[in-house]
Amino acid sequence: MVTPERALRGRDAYAYRVPERHAVLGTPLAGPWPEGTEVIYLALGCFWGAEKEMWQLPGVVTTAAGYQGGYTTFPTYEEVCTGMTGHTEVVLVAYDPAVLSTTELLRTFWSLHDPTQGFRQGNDVGTQYRSAIYPTTPEQAEAAQATREAFEPELRRNGYGPITTEIRPVHDADGTPGTGVFYYAEDYHQQYLHKVPNGYCPVHSTGVACPVPSA
Template sequence: MFDSLFRTTMVTPERALPGRDDYPYSVPSTHAVLGTSLAGPWPEGTEVIHLALGCFWGAEKEMWQLPGVVTTAAGYQGGFTPFPTYEETCTGRTGHTETVLVAYDPTVLPTTELLRRFWTLHDPTQGFRQGNDRGTQYRSAIFTTTDEQHAAALATREVYAPELREHGYGEITTEIRPVAGPGGAGPFFYAEDYHQQYLHKVPNGYCPVHSTGVACPLP
């Protein structure tokens, strides 16, 4: 996945690609598996969280299979370039990481359980990479939309960190930021049509999920 273009340091806002005012491609309206709206509106009570755990193809598939998930989408977030393309994101000059939007019903899928799955589906100690996927666009992140989600992200990180250390892993490098506000991750930009539900469209496609195998206890 464009490994020759990887970047191992974050781009600064001044050196980020300028982007554009709108999508340069079409974004599908409907989830190819769940049949739900990709961008809403969703049922009352639905919450949205944005999770980055390496290549978004495998990550999105893991998320759409969870009970209580209303919809998922692949996209770019956490950087500086508005409405980036995949090719631009792969250069490391957008500052974005490959991210999965997860809209879910917290009465069916509690936020702590969703986050427990997030932690155990990848290695959150690797910095700007997941396995052989290298670059700032593969960094681990949790971008929250409510105070409760943010608190749950911090709490689950605190209980998971000692478990990882006990099994020989380093410190967690996952970004935890709200979407909005000063220092926030900023808007979620939907990826191109062919990325959405990619492993449904290409069942034998590239599917990297880099779990450590270390269980995450609930706080």
């Protein structure tokens, strides 16, 4: 993992145009969204397939592909691929918790990939493919830990190792930045598998279902 001192410096603004609306849902990528909408950032390997899985869930208001968790400001895809930004490929998920609970969303997240692989998913290798949950509320952070604790024993019973998923709040308890800013990816990455239906981006599920955490 690159250190802040060695990371690419980045820039002061996007080097490309970010689309205003979701190509499938028609909703704004950056808001405003209906009152009560919550946002969480999820990393589970290549964001093309991950984003498609998320936008199909009932209760999801919008999704977007992007970069987060690192140090380089306004990075490009090529820069993230070097491993010198510290960012991972992330999906912004804006959702209505009255329709889709945070717990159910996270159970889907865990079940869609292998969270034990460290800096990789399948043949995609590098820190930009690490598993991560970046919550924006204390309740989301609690749900992330609870579902992790429920899922790890199931994985171990099925021959998998410990979960390596990074769980860090977007803002720490004292209000200072945690994982930092979510940067939207380039236009062609947004809803990629809708624009390129035959595009290659497999979901690396373990086949193990995440149980409902005990109360």
